[in-house]
Amino acid sequence: MVVAIGPGLLGVRARVDAANDPVLRALWGGRVVGEQVVRSGDKVVSGLGIDLQTRDRVKLMGRLVAGAVAQGEVQMAVRVEGSLGNCPKYLNGRALVARTPEVEGVEDGFPLSARARRVVDQADLFFLSSGHGTGMDTNHRGGSKGFVRIGRNDEGAVELIYPECCTRPWAISRPTPSWASPYPILTLRMYSMHAFTFCPAIWNWELTSRQATGTATILTGDAADALLPHTRLAVKITLTSALLVKGGLPMRATSPQVDYSPYNPPARPLAAEGAAALPSTPLATATLQHRQPLTPSITRFTFALDAPHEPVPGEYVTLDFAAELDHGWSHMRDDDPRSLNEDWIRSFTVSGSPSARAFEITARVKRGGATELLAKHLLRGGPLEVAVRGFAVTEGTRMGAVAEGGKKKEVFVAGGVGITPLLAQAPGLLEDGKAFEVIWGVRGEDVGVVRDAVERIPGLAARLRVHVTGKIGEADEETLAKIEALGLGVERRRMEKQDLERVFEGEKRKFYLCAAPALLTIMKGWLENEEVVWEDFGY
Template sequence: MPSLTSDWHEGESAMHEALKVPPMRNPTNPGLPARYDMRIMASPLVALGTVDARGRPWTTIWGGERGFARRVAEGVLALNSVVDRRWDPVFGTLWEGEGEDEGEEGGAVVRRERVMSALAIDLETRDRLKLAGGMIAGAVVKGDGASGVTRVQLAMAVTESLGNCPKYLNKKAIQPHGVEGAELKGEGLPLGGEALGLLERADLFFLSSTHGDSMDTNHRGGPPGFVRVLKNGDGEAVLVYPEYSGNRLYQTLGNLRSNPLIGIVVPDFTTGDVLYLTGSASILIGEQASSVIARTKLAVSISVTETRYVKAGLPFRGSVIDYSPYNPPVRHLLSEQKPHVSSQTGTSSDLVATLVGREPLTPTISRFTFELSTAARWNPGQHVTLDFADELDNGYAHMKDDDPQSLNDDYVRTFTVSNGPDGSSSRRMEVTVRRHGPATGLLWRHNPRVPLDLPVMGFGGEESFRMSSGGGVQNVFVAGGVGITPLLAQASAGGLLGGLRLLWSLRFEDVPLAVESFGRIPGLAGVTRLFITGGADGAADGLEQVREMGAKVEMRRMSTEDVAGLKGQGVKFYLCAAPALLGRLNEWLDGEDVVWEDFGY
């Protein structure tokens, strides 16, 4: 985090050039302006970063109550916090080699400068303030070496400061908590089960980096699971996370461009467990990012070199109040089963789909017909990826409270193709979709009489999601709403129904989709159990129709008992549903032969 007098350092300038950021002044303040005093005192947490004797950054979190951090002199920040002295890597680094000097309560006194950075953060009000400088002095004012519990005071000279925006800060209520029960549960690689579980649940972490002259500590937040584990094997672990649209200062990434070493702390606010990591980061831009995480143009991968997993090692606990409205959906690794990340077939880069028809099926579901600029080939049940950016992208914006999700939206959408190709290829393509978000909203409101041309990025879909045909029940397809579409295209090709059972969860108002689907594919109703949720006047005729067509109708949600009788029969389960139902199904079918897709937009 350079000062105003030094402007941007070389790494930051390189990131701005790589990401085509227009020229701007560095807003970092020299010193610690008085206007930041109340923001610091109101922050119940401070994330701290420093560098150990081997040049490796580490990050920790202190605090738990408002007022533990405050400015005590011109440019001086003071902290007074309970700390787990045995396993906290920042405490260990700052007090390293100082045990010979005894304080009043028998603890070590530190009188030296050590490069540091800090992030004062109030998750309840979504406020954060970056600070950089160095340690002046510190003292253990009360310590118990046997239990590892220590209360420390630390003075930090602040040379640079910068207030940050509230984007991606998930609101949490924070309370102080002791660390008497802190216990080291794991070190080294690969990451253990508890550490992997924490990463899977985490909706934020803190990271520290340095370019040599100073340090930077900041926050990264998102929906739970936004941090992905790319590799975890003997002696290695690689994490990756998407860099969401921010203020485009790229101070952290600029540091990493100059010096890839990084220190991370991942807290569990419920239990106080904490994962400390240090390693080396790689910045992934454009295709490098999208080749690892779906629909991501900027990401960071971290090759972990050392870890500590500490049970109950944090001096606070927290509970979720609300998630940031700017959080995009979790973006999955290409190795995970997601329709929009599957391999693409060889389609021409200039292939265009022109909207030529719209058929409303229910109040929220329609079928759209496109004419392709040239004939294309796809297999029944595959998906098509369309680029809506030319129609919807309004360019960069830092904050946009009226539409926060748009700031990380590349407007690339994937839809299952509802029809199979006519012969080896076709120019007519149909998609059946629910209105949800800006892309489908555009399809809904656009007048088909006016050409709407959308670039086709390709067709895709794993071969493992194609069902086999034959006698006996071989395939069980479980669908939620428009998750029926991969089945419709495959069933239309014929020869599938004899070995199929369909469990289909559907909203009451969407029953007309079932009527239309059963009418298009004779015999499909006879192998279907419909689970209808909600209720409304006017759909009773539709329910009677699907019953007359041969479907069994259940006026309730699907449950584990509905799939229990099909387990252990040697069948293959194909799941296509929204994330909530999909998660439950994967739990219910644990140990079965299961493949899945979801239709998250």
């Protein structure tokens, strides 16, 4: 509880884990044992008042006047010397209630244990206090679950990396405008309780807190992108100490429900975790030449390149749409909050036959994004040029290699536009006589994509079985009749486990999966005893 007790004075009362709380140790000059009183007019303190349900927050800084600890409760008087209200961005709504801390276990030192790593991995919010000279500041950083990544984790050091998305990066989380780097992090608190994770994180209702100190280094431009791809500003915190306390929090969640902030950018993996860093300058420029709607929501786009590249069947292209879609800086953007931290970089599988000077992509058009720009651009009104950031191949969808010598049969399983990696590879696989089969799940309104695929790739229909779900209109039934006449197997139901098990049953086989995250999770469960590689298009 925090109340005003006089002009410029706040009274603070809270249940605490007196034995392990680093703030109390700092204010009391060491470990708190029994009942203790401290009087000090020069110890700098800072805090953050926050209501996660309403997303209100205000920063405070000042000096400790006096304090006392008795029976697990701390009371302090703080003279406020500065305050600042903050915006609601990156705060994930949740309901908390007070509880009495009951410590069940403590871990200290490096490397971080599996339990400690889970606290970080599941976190969508943490608090940090930084100090420089005679100033001090406390603030929060939040985002999607997993926005904090663990870099180095060994006995020598632990590194935490996250993208910096605040309006004026770090200026409002530091007591001075100096950008000296590295600089001290006095405390960094990550908590875990359950069901919603919140650095404070809520995990297994264990009310676990991760407390740490260290130094922070700010990375910009290519240095940030090399460490955390798709990021132009990142912070790396090198921990100098860390403490994991199970059951030490004076709060708990009342519900597992989380109201995630609409401003949260997607969590990005580190380059060390497999994410590909992008070159700082474009490799080429792609000009939109043609588009062909295949269904009400799926279109094939054809681009010409101003510089040749060595094409590989099954590759993907990364395009930068920032020149067309970036709105520039703004503090808030409630009409389109996700665009505030949007880099407008998108990757698409090249769905047509390889070419050195052109490429095709087949994509579902989504409102307000890069694909809508491609779908609505007036081709006669002038060229639409997009920067090409690179071409690459994902081994998760590259077929043909394991089939050498006939040792293994390959099964490609796709959902919707997840078929695109197969479309570019199928002509070569058929020509080489590779043993492969395809299972493809589509919505009734998307059967036009199936017809286009089997008409453009002779021989594919004999290797393909399609599962059609949802409403099938009269025109779509006519389309299905035409493609069934080509030898295509059609099932008017959802894909099931046995559909995958029957393909090349009893033979050595390898499955390639490409689908949206939800379907991908289901299919991986079906194939837990099989050799499986996968890609998702959850972007």
